Amino acid sequence: MKAEDVLKRHGLKATKSRLEVIRVFLDSGGPISHKEIIENSMLRLDRVSVYRIVNAFLKKEIIHNAYSGGRNPLFELTGRGGANHCHPHFSCRMCGKTTCLDGVAFYQKGQLKKGYIAERQKVLIEGLCPKCR
Amino acid sequence: MKAEDVLKRHGLKATKSRLEVIRVFLDSGGPISHKEIIENSMLRLDRVSVYRIVNAFLKKEIIHNAYSGGRNPLFELTGRGGANHCHPHFSCRMCGKTTCLDGVAFYQKGQLKKGYIAERQKVLIEGLCPKCR
DNA sequence: TTTTCAATTGCAACAAAGTTGCATTTATGA
DNA sequence: TCATAAATGCAACTTTGTTGCAATTGAAAA
Numbered sequence: 001m002k003a004e005d006v007l008k009r010h011g012l013k014a015t016k017s018r019l020e021v022i023r024v025f026l027d028s029g030g031p032i033s034h035k036e037i038i039e040n041s042m043l044r045l046d047r048v049s050v051y052r053i054v055n056a057f058l059k060k061e062i063i064h065n066a067y068s069g070g071r072n073p074l075f076e077l078t079g080r081g082g083a084n085h086c087h088p089h090f091s092c093r094m095c096g097k098t099t100c101l102d103g104v105a106f107y108q109k110g111q112l113k114k115g116y117i118a119e120r121q122k123v124l125i126e127g128l129c130p131k132c133r
Numbered sequence: 134m135k136a137e138d139v140l141k142r143h144g145l146k147a148t149k150s151r152l153e154v155i156r157v158f159l160d161s162g163g164p165i166s167h168k169e170i171i172e173n174s175m176l177r178l179d180r181v182s183v184y185r186i187v188n189a190f191l192k193k194e195i196i197h198n199a200y201s202g203g204r205n206p207l208f209e210l211t212g213r214g215g216a217n218h219c220h221p222h223f224s225c226r227m228c229g230k231t232t233c234l235d236g237v238a239f240y241q242k243g244q245l246k247k248g249y250i251a252e253r254q255k256v257l258i259e260g261l262c263p264k265c266r
Numbered sequence: 267t268t269t270t271c272a273a274t275t276g277c278a279a280c281a282a283a284g285t286t287g288c289a290t291t292t293a294t295g296a
Numbered sequence: 297t298c299a300t301a302a303a304t305g306c307a308a309c310t311t312t313g314t315t316g317c318a319a320t321t322g323a324a325a326a
């Protein structure tokens with residue numbers, strides 16, 4: 001489906017800025033930060049607008065917050081290529097780069113205490129990437 | 134082992150501030166933020182000192198960064214009560230409270246891509262706690 | 267196509283989180 | 297107890313994120 005339709009279906013105007021942010025996400029190789037959105041944009045996007053666009057996309061679950069090793073949150077498109085919300089990530093402790101882990105899954109053993117409701121599982125593997133090891 | 138000895142064994146001076154930060158950690162029921170350290174301290178700790186103490190403890194692995202759902206990092210004592218670094222956490226999306234998950238473990242299925250070295254696994258379950266559901 | 271109007275953007279100002287340099291204080295070993 | 301390196305507190309700064317408001321723009325109706 002076209003980005004424009006995705007936005008409209010969620011009741012969001014298909015503005016240049018929003019379409020560009022989606023393009024940056026599609027173009028990225030993994031979860032990205034607010035800063036990376038701005039740096040990788042062809043348009044001059046205002047910092048505040050990026051925060052607002054990200055928040056709007058989060059609320060509509062067009063994107064979601066991936067568990068990042070570092071200080072700043074990283075976001076990625078929800079359901080990209082059929083991936084569900086809960087795929088695990090890898091973060092290199094040397095270069096800080098975070099990528100999606102394909103072909104790896106995690107299984108829960110044991111039950112949550114009574115009364116707790118699990119909605120989403122976030123897994124991050126920290127270690128060294130091939131370049132940094 | 135006494136907190137004082139833990140510090141000395143890592144080559145850190147056993148100052149009042151550091152001992153108090155350790156006391157706050159021991160007193161806490163789960164991972165805590167910089168702000169919570171300051172708020173729960175009996176001493177008047179300077180904000181900057183808390184950042185420096187936390188960083189020193191992180192480097193020595195006296196504490197580690199627990200995967201938090203929210204915006205700010207949360208820390209907890211390493212190896213507390215025999216727990217290893219990698220125990221999973223639960224974060225409530227309503228009240229934001231993060232707690233340690235006991236009696237739950239996660240098993241990996243599948244291999245990392247060639248060249249990647251996994252050192253630590255961080256798991257966060259997001260959902261609703263008994264109070265908020 | 268043009269008009270209209272709410273939604274969105276950019277800017278300025280602010281708030282919160284984290285860092286750095288430096289003078290003062292403190293823990294520890296001699 | 298004394299000397300000294302390590303740690304602290306303070307001021308100033310950077311980075312990250314938020315809010316209010318005026319100007320702009322997308323989209324629906326005329």
